[in-house]
Amino acid sequence: MEDFLYEVVEITQAIWDGLLFGSTYALIGIGFTLIFGAMGKLNMAYAGAAIAGSYVGLAVSMFFDAPIILVFAVSALVSALMGYIVYQTCFRFIPTHNHLAALMASVGGLFLIDEVIVLATRGSPMNFPALFEDAYFEIGPFGIRGDLIFVFFIGLVSTVVLLYVLFKTRLGMATRAVAQQDVAAQLCGINIHRTNSITFSIAGLLGGIAGAMTAAAVGVLSPVIILPLTIKGLIVTVIGGLGSIPGAIIAGLFVGGFENFFLYVRGIDERDMYVVALLFIFLVFRPNGLFSKTINRD
Amino acid sequence: MLKIKSISKHFGGVKALNGLDLEVGEGDIFGVIGPNGSGKSTLINVICGIYRPTKGDVTFHGQTLSGKPTHQRLKTGIARTFQNIRLFPNLTVWQNLWVARNSVEDIKTESSFYRWFGKSIIVKKEIEEMLEFSNLENRADELASSLAFGEQRRLELARAVATKPRLLLLDEPAAGMNKDEIRDLDSRIRSLQLQGITIILIEHVMELVMGVTDRIAVLNFGSKIAEGNPQEIQKNEAVQEAYLGYSEDD
């Protein structure tokens, strides 16, 4: 009985931590989903750009010992800029129907960003200022990371803001119009390139926040986390349902909790296998993800 | 030869087809007309198995088609063209026709290996004929996307014919054509009839329909409001009603 209770507590704790941390996956997922929704394309350079933003934010904090919140702001803004650059270099001039070329270009972009980071830091992990490092509350047997709560909170806020922008502002209308019928949208006088680059920037903004939050939550920034983040982000996007923002959020949190649960009960070697298995289960029983949006683009 | 028994097709609340009955006889040119949204294209998609009907059954030469996927229906002899042309744009004209050789006869005559990897005299001859039929002889090696609109229509028709169908479904083949082209199309359709191909023609262009068809069915809101030979249809009030009504909301 004792052990049983203990296990319950521990598992709850594990899931809870994972859930909070999942909010970073969620933001990355939203980024992918936004871009996919807008262009029906996959931007492989996305997570890379996000982390690059965090590096710049870090540099700022190192040279001007800026407050953490400024670091976050800079990360977000730079990564938004990166998003814009990625659009201009990897998508803008490639024929819209040619998804393969755009995909490949963004892969090249990923390599490029990755290597620039390495060149700047010698690939050495960098200390990233943590938020409320000591804010660790212990409630009974449970422990709660204050910073993750904050991360979670920021995740929610930025999502709400995003949803507002998408559904209440003219810009958002334009974006969604382009997403649904780009030709028609152009006929209505919407500048598709402008809209797309704005979408990329918004996605980049979110990515920057996600990157900075991840870095802050881990406490170290290194290029080795880019690929895992990309993969997790993609899995989250698909589980959530392509183009669905609420789906990405819920999927992100879910995957976070799910993987931590299996880390606890099955160990590190099998954790990711279960995440992948989860994805397969979704593909079999719910191919369009949590929030089915039947986008027949590819 | 083709019997459509009380077919219904519902998309959510929308009743695209509503208990429709049709019977097309061997060798006929059967016209289906009706205002936009009256379910004509849905009908074609149901016949060649792209949509699964909500209710009802389609039989072809006495055997039911329900449950058969599109490509098998083709092998029983049902081919089609599309309202908005769907060629394989980055394949050459020749390849477009080559791909279409899937009829039962082909499978009988050629070993499957040869069908996939060989290029026999017969194949060449047949494809030459198709090129001739669509007067594209001298464009055989160009990409389908480089053809003009009219030529693309002709190629698509030829591609459908190349599958050696017994029943051919034409979905608004005259859309966007000028007088001469329509006259040309008219003669093609007749020549196909002479080859013994039964044809279901869905069309807005009245001169074509009235000229070429033997029987006409008129659809409105997914159900048949009239059927008969062209003269009868032209006299029918219900039809005029439907069309006038249609032209008013337009």
Add this chain to the structure above:
Amino acid sequence: MKHLSKLMGASLLLIALSIPQSAIYAGPSLKVLGWGAKSGPLKSFGVNSEAALRSAVAEINSAGGVRMGDGSMAPMEVIGYEDSACKKDEAIAILRKTASTTDAIVGMGTTCSGVCQAMFGVLQKKVEDTSDSGVQMPILADTCIRPGLAKISEWSFRNVPNEITMYDELFKWLRTAYPNVKTFTGGSETDQGHSFITYTAIIVQMAVKHGFEWVGPAVPALGPKVKQGMKELQAAAKSQHWLMGDTNYTVQARKIKKQNADMILVASHPFSACGFMKEMKRQRIKPKLLVGLTSSASQETLNGCMSAAEGIIIPTGFAPITPEAKKANSIVSKAGGFLDLHSSAAWENAYLVKRAVERAAIMGRPDTLQQDRRNFRNALASISSQKGLIGPLTRDGSTGEAEKPYVYVQVVNGKWKVIHDPNS
């Protein structure tokens, strides 16, 4: 065609260009070629090793160079330091290039144990075995630290510390230095062969051997001999390990916290070691002792998590404790590198090459190249001890495993500080 032919032409031209031009120097010289990771996350390894190797060679030359077989003194020359990017295919390509297109007498590389494993695999296994068509090129490695690599080929040599003795001595000393430390537990990164194997096969066993009590998940078969209970340990402690690219360590840290041990082992490269130690700090896990993996005794750890790493003790093959070491350290840092466990080996290797060359009577002529390489290999194999930066390097001829002096360093006020030198 224009584009295409240009492309082809360019690629061939560039390939040609990329082959080190060794004819530029007048007069005979002793040529060596190095390689290591100069791109990708492990870039720092390659950069540091290159700086160390080049400055050591410069030192040797300023002291007159090396004595060749004909008695003349010739300068030693690093004809290139290639980027193997920690990728098997690239390391093998460089090895073959060095062997077949350059007249380097020895190849000095490379970063990443997994890559060494592949690279040594293409070498001839036994020197006298003529039926074996493997590459015949002596390789002197500085960072291939994973246990058991030496046996793959007789052409491969490693100047790496023997982690078995290292940790054996370390825990022996800790036993006496910290008598109040009794229990221990720890975690590692399972996707990095070196970290994980060293941890599960050596470190834990050595700790048990010296009377520390494992309080992690129960492993009856554990210790005290190397590899004893390794598989059981790997199976039992699955959920207190992590991966190099992980971002969330809460579960592992909490598990380890619950075990409430006096000593915690963090057997992992800086990337994840930092993440984990930060999580420990956050969850207020304050062990009496923190022991790390040799590879983490580097500048990266300080960049990554100076404050969280405070107090971690790591055995390492290098520290500026002797005059030579101090001198080398300052020279290398001027050359833009850090001298650490691995790069110091690169420095020592330069001198090892000098010694072997002088022993082997190298002619250094194109026509004698193959013979020179063979002689060099034999000479290198016959060297059983050599003066290193902080003490004698020895090599067991039968197993090919190296032994080198080591010291225990600790992060004190954000700096690596030597806390004990077992040889003194």
Add this chain to the structure above:
Amino acid sequence: MDFYLNLINTIGIHTMLGLSAYLLLQTGQLSLAQAGFFAVGSYTAAILTVIFQWNIFPAVLAAMFLAGFLAFLVGFPALRVKGLTLVVATIAFSEFVRMFFYNLKWRVTRNGEEIGPDGTMGFAEIRYFSDNGWSNLEVTFFLWTFVIIVMGIVWWSDNSRSGAVLRAVGEDELAASSVGINLTVIKVSAMTAGGFIAGLAGGLYAHQVTSLDHHSFTVLLGTFAIAYPILGGLSNVFGTLVAVIFIQGLLVEGLRFLGDWRMILFGLLIVLAMNFKPLGLFDKHTIGIIKKVIRV
């Protein structure tokens, strides 16, 4: 010489890897599962030659068939999804395979030495070639026989009706099925063929590098597999070859002398190539030029 042969071998292996994705891309399936099939092939062949002491030829063939069969099984669920979902699903698949081998331990003792896959430690000493005294030239001949056969078959199918059918499916599935093409058959066969080729390439790769571990089979490998045909262009098999020469010959080996800047240029050149030649380096335009030159 040795070095150039080695480079040629690498190019051969990667060409096959690229061609395995090329077939799938023609049917419009963007699959990153090739890394998985490649991994299966390499581990299978290596286990057969090292643990069971097989001759390399049957070993490689066996690897090919196992990978092909696996691909056949993967083909059916893959039908259900397309586009980005398929990309992610196949990434997940190859990650799954990678983690399988990452956990795979199969050690046997032969004359005193433990050999075989050893989980995260990898699978060392796959020394079939050097143990049997194959010179690098012989290896190259052996390997390129396969490469040329594969290229020949793909080229042939490209120019026969089957190639047209594959492309037809890739261009318009609805139209394809309405001229009687069975989509299931075509897509699954393409996936299977891709698996066969990738498995074959893997089997040869294992003996080329003599040591395998999970680091070799990450998503990046799958990305390269699709990168070659996309970068080279889908107009014919030589596009893939050109792209492999571009990446392995020019970017990886050719630019090595640039040291630190090589990998940066690597990414940059891919971006530029895609911007200036979105249909591939070896697109219809290039082919046109070549034809002209040949005529002249």
